[in-house]
Amino acid sequence: MKFDLIDTVLEQSADRIVAIKHVTMAEEYLADHFPSFPVLPGVLMVETMVQAARRMLADRGDTRLVLGEVKGLKFGSFVRPGEALEVEVILNGSSGDEHHCRGIGRVLRHPTGGSGETAVSGRFTMRPIRRTPPGD
Amino acid sequence: MKFDLIDTVLEQSADRIVAIKHVTMAEEYLADHFPSFPVLPGVLMVETMVQAARRMLADRGDTRLVLGEVKGLKFGSFVRPGEALEVEVILNGSSGDEHHCRGIGRVLRHPTGGSGETAVSGRFTMRPIRRTPPGD
Amino acid sequence: MKFDLIDTVLEQSADRIVAIKHVTMAEEYLADHFPSFPVLPGVLMVETMVQAARRMLADRGDTRLVLGEVKGLKFGSFVRPGEALEVEVILNGSSGDEHHCRGIGRVLRHPTGGSGETAVSGRFTMRPIRRTPPGD
Amino acid sequence: MKFDLIDTVLEQSADRIVAIKHVTMAEEYLADHFPSFPVLPGVLMVETMVQAARRMLADRGDTRLVLGEVKGLKFGSFVRPGEALEVEVILNGSSGDEHHCRGIGRVLRHPTGGSGETAVSGRFTMRPIRRTPPGD
Amino acid sequence: MKFDLIDTVLEQSADRIVAIKHVTMAEEYLADHFPSFPVLPGVLMVETMVQAARRMLADRGDTRLVLGEVKGLKFGSFVRPGEALEVEVILNGSSGDEHHCRGIGRVLRHPTGGSGETAVSGRFTMRPIRRTPPGD
């Protein structure tokens, strides 16, 4: 499996991005999560928001931004194979090289495709990787 | 990657099935097909119809039906990551243990989700594997 | 798994190519197709012919040719792990940027290695991807 | 890749578990996260805590517990290939079928193997999957 | 990739087995070994002999036999994609629960399929896993 969870970007500006992660039976993690109840793991919902934020912030320089903090994260509906997670990430502001984001993910279901229930919501910060030598 | 291309079944009867295959960047074949233009390979569109037909025909006994013949197969629009292929397979009739099917696959695009252009269409037969010993 | 089904090219000219696809237990799709009867899926036989055609036509320009149409495709013998599919693709002619091909795949079995029964045969066209923007 | 992030359990009781997740170059996600700076993604640190909590709580019934909420999550040091994440999860209490956990993950580095810097810390709840039919 | 390197067994008795491992571009390890020169790694030739020995010895009880010792192992020709390794393993004798084997692997090339050059040869012992608790 490729660790690339953004399938398409629907809208993008300097402080907002809307992107979609599809969920398919062909993705290997579903075989383990869970054997008889395949759903997108919650942490991969968060990673979808993280990767969306990374794209939104890519114009500002380093593209290797990582999670700094996560606050008030709540999980709701599941996203099953054949459904999709639509994430919307908004940049609330930046302090130094830390970027404060707010994200929400909704379930898209076929065939209507309309915005469904909330699957995940919360706030998080993105920061540069500040590479340090091993052992420090 | 799991070779399971049916993400969800929308409708199913004894002679008709409608199912969906999502396409995601996380699926490995897209890295090779093609490096700078990831699209669902045409043969996997056909396999989606084959796996849908196998589910539709599962009540009739052996679930290990395979492709026998394919006729008049045409490919149209591509299906990209973040889009989906909605296949509709109809059973036209059976002769002995061969099942004659007609299939069509349409592109589903967000956020409208409405039926889009035709990605694939054609006729095909499904037949039992008729296991024979190697060397025969 | 890599989506690269040409293991070796035995012969190649401007309008003919002979290539081999080995089948091994280590390839993941066999675990699903089928759990107790591992055989090369029919659509991957077709993909082997498509990838062989793409190599044969590579000198003519765009290497990202895709399937356009498939006619009179018939499947015969299975190809099991430890066996190989030898495909022969012949260019029958071109109209504009569409290339008309005829292909046949035979089973190679050890230890004789001689040409065995027909596994697949049919006609197909290859066409450029004609990239169009999403939504068109 | 298997979505099984608990390599070994060092200590386990009804309300506390200590477990280890090794990081290796052979794991595929490192090729993408990041091409020239392979580190365990933050969300997989969280998933390690989630899977540890699931084991700790397995005696109480349903083993398919998922993330409900996450609070005060902070990320610190990276975990590189050849290093390990040692997570300690403590059950703070349960309300109904929701379990309130506190977790911390530290970096283990060879050859000393002693507890290193904090890689992740935070609070989270685990809840049953409460299966509902698609479309609700 | 599945760690199952026996594609087919050509001959088998209580003290001799002949088996085949095909090599395909679709197997992932070839992408790394080596990027511009894909060949079956030497250790996987050995593993093919080990897995063949395990099948030959399966009738004697525990099927989870592992390598004990290896002596006089020599590597010769490479095995490329589209070629195969034919291994022949002979049981020289057993002492207690250790089984002394001699193995040779030859390259099979299409289209002749005849026995080719030696790719690997050597002696090795197989022994039960003798499970012991971690920490002993």
Add this chain to the structure above:
Amino acid sequence: MKFDLIDTVLEQSADRIVAIKHVTMAEEYLADHFPSFPVLPGVLMVETMVQAARRMLADRGDTRLVLGEVKGLKFGSFVRPGEALEVEVILNGSSGDEHHCRGIGRVLRHPTGGSGETAVSGRFTMRPIRRTPPGD
């Protein structure tokens, strides 16, 4: 899975290298080796020594060195998920473009991390791939 078994290099000089291979449940081969007793296969211990030797010898030119011969190879303790194999490879000398190495692999166990029992030891040679055309 990536066929890259060196997770970190602890020490390196022109004729000695110490490196570590972690073992994790996420690595796919463990599912097959063995279903109820996951341990690092012996041949992958050897490959870890081979890849360490390749790094040690990389300054001398061709980085695509392969195994030539293996002598007096013995396997001891298992390496389980959450444990690591620490290999030490020493260059005993070179004759022409063949390099004579001696290697030993020890089990590293948490939380002490101290050097544990011997998992593998033996002598082996590394030689250039001497590329020859197929069919020779």
